[in-house]
Amino acid sequence: MLNADLHCHSTASDGLLPAAEVARRAAQNGVELLALTDHDDLGGLAEARSVADELGMRFVNGVEISIEWGGLQVHILGFAFAADDQVLNTGLTSIRTGRVDRARRMAAELDRIGIHGCYEGAMRHAENSNLISRSHFARYLVEAGVCKDVRSVFESYIVPGRPGYVDHRWATLADSVGWILGAGGVAAVAHPGRYKLSRLEMRLLLDEFKSLGGQAIEVVSGSHSAENVTSFARLAREYGFMASCGSDFHGPGESYVDLGRLAPLPQGLTPVWEAF
Numbered sequence: 001m002l003n004a005d006l007h008c009h010s011t012a013s014d015g016l017l018p019a020a021e022v023a024r025r026a027a028q029n030g031v032e033l034l035a036l037t038d039h040d041d042l043g044g045l046a047e048a049r050s051v052a053d054e055l056g057m058r059f060v061n062g063v064e065i066s067i068e069w070g071g072l073q074v075h076i077l078g079f080a081f082a083a084d085d086q087v088l089n090t091g092l093t094s095i096r097t098g099r100v101d102r103a104r105r106m107a108a109e110l111d112r113i114g115i116h117g118c119y120e121g122a123m124r125h126a127e128n129s130n131l132i133s134r135s136h137f138a139r140y141l142v143e144a145g146v147c148k149d150v151r152s153v154f155e156s157y158i159v160p161g162r163p164g165y166v167d168h169r170w171a172t173l174a175d176s177v178g179w180i181l182g183a184g185g186v187a188a189v190a191h192p193g194r195y196k197l198s199r200l201e202m203r204l205l206l207d208e209f210k211s212l213g214g215q216a217i218e219v220v221s222g223s224h225s226a227e228n229v230t231s232f233a234r235l236a237r238e239y240g241f242m243a244s245c246g247s248d249f250h251g252p253g254e255s256y257v258d259l260g261r262l263a264p265l266p267q268g269l270t271p272v273w274e275a276f
């Protein structure tokens, strides 16, 4: 089976390594097909592709689009699209603009409970200031001594029901799938095991995704348990979705799984790269 890693982040969003280093590390780890999938931003693609070309590693364009579905924050991956597509780029720009406003509201909430300077602090951790993310807040809260590591931040702060979390209107499922397909790409539901959805709600999400033209789901993911892999492999077969796999690598020390170090896809699935 091909060593494919179709989900990872660079400093163009909330990763810790520049896109060129992500590609270099992937090649070193034996990745044969890489997609860089920064959140809502295509800024790292050219650099990653050029390193991949240099090192003889296959590369496809990727993105991880932030949407709201059923009141939850859900992520939709796009692969192998034209990165210069106008509608896709305009859509991603609108999501990034919303992020800056959300970051100000998050900082105001944290300020209210006595944690000051979070907007500026998080911005200092954001290489791409247009792509301010909860990860940057988490890194600042660790730096400020509020929590011992990023993981603990996401247990006590900036998640629903905890201080620093604010509601936000992201794009819709229809927007994200439409932009990806319109740019000639393939859409996949990212790490479906991570959403707090009942079985029925998961089916509603997958039904709607499929009816919009979505063709794949992430089955093997750095944030999936072995149980998740089995159950989403079953759903992929049932829905006729292609299967994707990706580490969701954000950087050394901050990710469970390194680039290219994933379990293979279970038997009987069509890998999403057959569509590339």
Ligand code: AMP
Binding pocket: 014, 039, 066, 073, 132, 133, 134, 135, 150, 151, 154, 155, 250
């Ligand atoms: P945002 O897109 O700004 O809402 O930030 C979401 C990002 O926060 C995700 O892409 C992850 O990188 C990170 N994140 C979310 N939940 C966790 C968690 N439990 N542990 C570590 N990182 C997390």
Ligand code: MN
Binding pocket: 009, 014, 039, 135, 250
């Ligand atoms: Mn992230």
Ligand code: MN
Binding pocket: 064, 075, 190, 191
């Ligand atoms: Mn995600």
Ligand code: MN
Binding pocket: 007, 008, 009, 064, 248
């Ligand atoms: Mn991700």
